[in-house]
Amino acid sequence: MLPLVVSFVSLFAASASAQASAASTAACQAILQALGSTKVQSSGAMYDNTADTYWSFFNTVDLPTCIVYPSSASDVQVAMTQIFDAGSDYAVRAGAHSPMIGWNSINDGVLISFEEMTAVSYSSTTDTITLQPGTTAGGVEEAVESFGVSAIWGRANVIGSGLLLGGGISFEGPLYGWASDRIKEMDVVLVTGQLVTASATNEYADLFLALKGGANRFGIVTRYELYAAHTGTKDDKLWYGGLVVYPASSTTALLTAISHYVRDATDPNAGGIMLVSASDTTSATAHACYFFYKGTTLPTSIFGELLSVPSTSQTFSTYSFYDITFLITGDDGPNGQQFGATAFVGDESGAAFLNGYNNLVNFTQTFSEQLIGSFFTVSPIPLSQWAASLSGENAIGNPGVNYGAIDFNLVFPDNESTRPAALNDAFELLLSQNPPSPGLPLYMNECHESQEVLASYPNYALLQAAYAKYDPTGFNVAHTKGPKGL
């Protein structure tokens, strides 16, 4: 019986993929005809370089039918129109740093890659930064720093503009807000190929809100205009802080102090990230935390407990915004990466943080052969981060309480191209063991593809309405991998 079952299954798989290929082949031929062979490639050095270059090694497995390299919004309109007409699968990539499988890569489909659209400019008249989607945090900072301004982004210079569509958490977020909430205007190509400009105040305000946290579901953004943050030049050392390394013996005290910081740190000048290692449970250099304050010290009233937890080293100095942008590069070798999100309010006992961490340690020990690293990463989200918005509400929706966004981050061995099924099942168990505290949203940019991120948003109903309006046939959900729930 067994061989028969196998051959039936593989026959079915072959015909499903042949159908996908026919649609994507038709789309690629039509786009090639319209845009030419420089902008549409199905093989060769440029194609290979794109398909092989992803932060997470797992996404290098996918081979697109063709890769489209647009140089303008109208090129994206051409591509999207043909994809829509052919009924082809597709994916969009900007900085290629999201590890969710298939959200920025595609097998048997059209990949739109923004690597040829990297322009950045600053206008002192409007006090805004205009950028194309192919640029990175570091690219924007290099381009505008001399004007004494910055774009608010994330905490690693290599991250691309896809961050803006998921929210965007930075060290300076408590003061300047979510990265997405500094968007003034976006040019967006809808699924049908129509180009619109969306802002908080025009007829596309519902689309604008949905894009600010709705990830890749609501259209393809071809231009962002951001409100500039007046952060100074690279010589203006307006921040103080740096790296604190903690030994494994401090784990319980550190997690408890993190819970208190998440609850109590309301000064918008304070920011930080805590990477608590769940794979290194013995060494003197297990955990790494970065703390910053816009000022000349790390105030004891805010950071006192964290700094009094026994540490291995504390490396502090003054920093400009530019220095902080380039402090963490975050580019690794050929490692598969995996994120999983939860969110906790901080309380006195720290129980949620301790339980989550201990569950991750147990998971990591179960799969010690399959992993080279695992981290319980905490990003504090104080209420000031919502209050700072310059462009109204975002897709997420303010839950009305300080909390910590948690990322269960796994790192796989070099060149390992697949995730074992048993590990996936256990990871979903780990996530179900650690649901968000009631009412808290999951963070899109740090989620696992199995998670119901959109349904966790206080503003979920607004997103559902916007999706039904701007993609009434559900084309994006049917043909692109991304967050579930629409």
Ligand SMILES: Cc1cc2nc3c(=O)[nH]c(=O)nc-3n(C[C@H](O)[C@H](O)[C@H](O)COP(=O)(O)OP(=O)(O)OC[C@H]3O[C@@H](n4cnc5c(N)ncnc54)[C@H](O)[C@@H]3O)c2cc1C
């Ligand atoms: C080392 C590292 C550090 C990180 N640090 C932070 C951090 O400090 N703060 C934080 O908030 N996040 C952080 N992240 C998460 C990061 O924000 C997300 O991975 C982000 O989505 C990456 O954007 P990208 O453009 O590089 O990636 P991509 O994978 O290219 O894009 C991300 C998603 O957005 C979609 N997309 C991209 N551009 C467009 C577009 N123009 N139109 C429509 N859809 C589009 C893609 O299809 C994909 O689904 C970090 C990630 C890494 C790897």
Ligand SMILES: *[C@@H]1O[C@H](CO)[C@@H](O)[C@H](O)[C@H]1NC(C)=O
């Ligand atoms: C991973 O692959 C690269 C390129 O093929 C190779 O140079 C490297 O040695 C490999 N690393 C391991 C640990 O196998």
Ligand SMILES: *[C@@H]1O[C@H](CO)[C@@H](O)[C@H](O)[C@H]1NC(C)=O
């Ligand atoms: C430890 O992890 C294993 C593998 O996922 C799981 O079966 C077990 O229930 C976990 N134990 C605890 C206490 O979480």
